[in-house]
Amino acid sequence: MPLGEVKYDYIADYPRKDLVRYRPQHETGQYQRIVELSFRIEKPLADRINKEVFGGAEVVAPNSMFTRDTTIGNTSTIGFYVDEKVALAALERTLGDLEHKSEVFADVASLIDVLTKIEALELPADSKLAAFAAQWRARVIKPKGWGLINGHIWHTYLSPSLPKFLYFDDYKLLEGKINLPALQKRINESRLTDADETAQGLLQLAGTTLQELMGEEGYESAKAKLEAIGLNITQKIFEFWKQNQDLDVEFDLKSDSKDVPPFNSGINLYIRIKNRRHGVTVPFDQRSKGFIWFFSFLVWFDAVQSRAETKDALVLLLDEPGLNLHALAQADFLAYIRELAQQHQIIYTTHSPFMVDSTRLEDVRVVEDRIKDGTKVSGDLAGSSDESLFPLQAALGYSIAQNLFIAKKNVLVEGPADLILLQHIASLIEAEGKPVIGDAILVPVGGLDKLATFVALLGSNKLKLAVLHDRASAPHQKLEDLVRQKLIERKRVLDFSMFIEPQPSEADIEDMLPLEIYVSAFNATYAKELAGRNLEIGELGRHPRVVERINQWLKEKGILLLKDGGFNHYRVAQAAIPMLTVVNMKPEYLARFEKLFSKISEVL
Structure with missing residues (x-):
């Protein structure tokens, strides 16, 4: 489903080894199906269809699926179907207690039958049944051959919601100079090149038009316009291009009768890059290939929706x-x-x-x-x-080289809060002359999903790995798959619930700590944001994980600490560290961590 006019060419695109056998079949219209896309009708769209078409009755189920098949001959079929009997019953209910309603809906197989019966009654045009029939008769049904209900839902709701695909490659690079009359001619003749499309994106990004650049005006006016365009483009490009900030984009308009065709006729737009460090300008296409590519990509995509005359989101293929x-x-x-x-x-x-x-x-x-x-x-x-x-x-x-050193023995933990709490409590236990994890190191990987990825990528590198993760209500599927595939032994997959008695159904590292200390650390961390509304232990709910209990309290109180809800676990962990002493931890809490470190040493 391309945004432009791209089509399949069976000579170029069909598998070459089968082309001779397939060609006669294609030429008689027996096209091979080559793409099947499956779409889900999400709840907001399903609710809208049901409300506007069926008076709120659930005829189109939320999250129901349909397909769109495409052939090598560029024809498509839609796999979408609404149960006609259920749809007719819903439509009948929308008409209330009208006279003749039961009569026209009795013993019918389709909406067409209903409309035919209504029209046979020859009711006044302003009657509700006649208006109902006229409204459905006036609706555009695409594709042809569909029933009224399926066709209306497809044409009005589903088809406009399908995403369009847009593809970018190296053929869309911007040129260093553009002959404006030649570009205008190609626009008029609808034969734009890829470079022309990028040039149009540049004009859009600059906030100008081809007609404006080709207009006749005085020197000062033209100069001011070009400088404004250059400043606008420079600001947008160098918001992202950080490699050399001492560059400016400059534009010039000039005729040059000594240039090669078509640049020797009419006005040319020259794009030049000024290096402020050296005080010189060079043509745009003499810059590095990387800069040309980056510049072309940004100007092409920045204005793509306005040039495509669509407000819909796109699927961009790079x-x-x-x-x-x-x-x-x-x-x-x-x-x-x-x-x-x-x-x-x-x-x-x-x-x-x-x-x-x-x-x-x-x-x-x-x-x-x-x-x-x-x-x-x-x-x-x-x-x-x-x-x-x-x-x-x-x-x-x-990434690892930028942040940490991987040893032969590694304990993968989910995040930096786990890391600093484990390191601190290990130092407390070690100060008491008790063993912890020896020469193993703790490696934060940024979440449970990434734990599985780290194991898959590093497990074959002769490293000894153990995983220490938060325990959720259900096993994490990716970790279970790694165990099943024998990429990590079951005994090396640990979670915090194993070291708490009685063992809870869910647990984070925060549940290994004294609750009063963690709540005090939370209040201290967010004292300013809470503005005197301190969290009390008695206000916490019954969820097994203290982090979730705090999240629920924040939600109930309408307190937003982070844009997406919740709070920063790392900041609270930092505040908790000074409070976590041998005295405050008490023997039963230290025993949990001693048991944890002992288990890590055992499995590694």
Whole structure:
């Protein structure tokens, strides 16, 4: 479902080894189905359909599915069906107690039958039944051949909600100079090149038009306009391009009869990059390939919705973006991707470890060309080949190198709050002359999902790993899969509930601590935000995890500490550390951690 006019070409796109056999079939209209997309009708859309079409009756179930199939001949079929009997019953209820209602809805198979019966009654045009029939007869039914109800729901609600796909590659690079009359001619003739589309994006981003640039005006007016455009573009580009901030984008309009066609006829727009450090300008296309790519990508996408005349969110498909960018420039590009992702869904392919966001490894999918199966896309990192995993391992290695050192024995914990609390209490126990975890190190990985990813990526590197995670009400599926695949032994997967008696159904590290100390640390951390409304232990609910009990209290009191709710566990852990002394901890609490450290030493 491309935003533009892209279509399949069976000569170029059909598997070549089968083309001779398939060609006669295609030429007689027997097209092969090649794509099936499955869509879910989410609750807000289902509720809207049910309210507007069926008076609130649930005919279209929330989260129900439908499909859209596409053939190599660019034809499509929709797999969507509403139970006609249920729909008719709902429509009948919307008409209340009208005369003739039961008569026209009796013994009918479709809405067409109902409308035919109503029209046969020859009721006055202003009667409710006649208006009902006229309203349905006037509705556009697409695709042809559908029933009135299915066709109306598809055309009015589902089809407009389908996402459009937009693809970007290296062919859409911006050129350093643009002949404005030639660009205008290609626009008039509807034969724009990829570079032309990017040039249009540049004009949109600059807040100007082709007609405005080609208009005749005095020197001062033209100069002011060009400088304004240059300043506007410079500000937007260098919000994300951090590699060299001593650059400015400058524009110039000039005719040059000595240039090659078409630049020797009419006005040219020149794009130049000024280096403030050296005080010189160079043509845009003489800058590095990475800068040209980054610049072109940003101006193309920044105005894509207005040029496409759509307000809908898009699915952006990027093929190997940023190949020519420096590693740190790829990080800049990821920052722009994160901003785009607030509005659009983005899918991109890469071989570069610097294009892998190490904070979102759970979003990564591996693409492999398997001999018997063909190309497979999978989130199962554990079952992927070494070649496929290499970019992920490199990305993870880079992240680790920036933050910590991996020893031969590692205890993977979920977050920095776990790390600092365990380190502090280990030092208390060690000061008493008791053993803790020896030469093993604690490694925070940023959440339970990433724990599973770390095990899958590092487990084959001859490292001894143990996992210490929060206990939720149900086992974590990814960790269970790793145990089943024998990537980590069951005995090395530990959770905090194992060291609390009686054993709770759920537990975090915070549940290993004295409750009064943690509540005091919470109140001290957020004293300003709470404005005197201190949390009291007696106000906490009955959830097994103290973190969730505090979250519930905040919600009940209408206190918003973080944008998405909850509170910062790391800040509270920091405040708790000075309070966690041998005296305050009491023997029973220290015994929990002694048992934990003993178990870690045992399994490693």
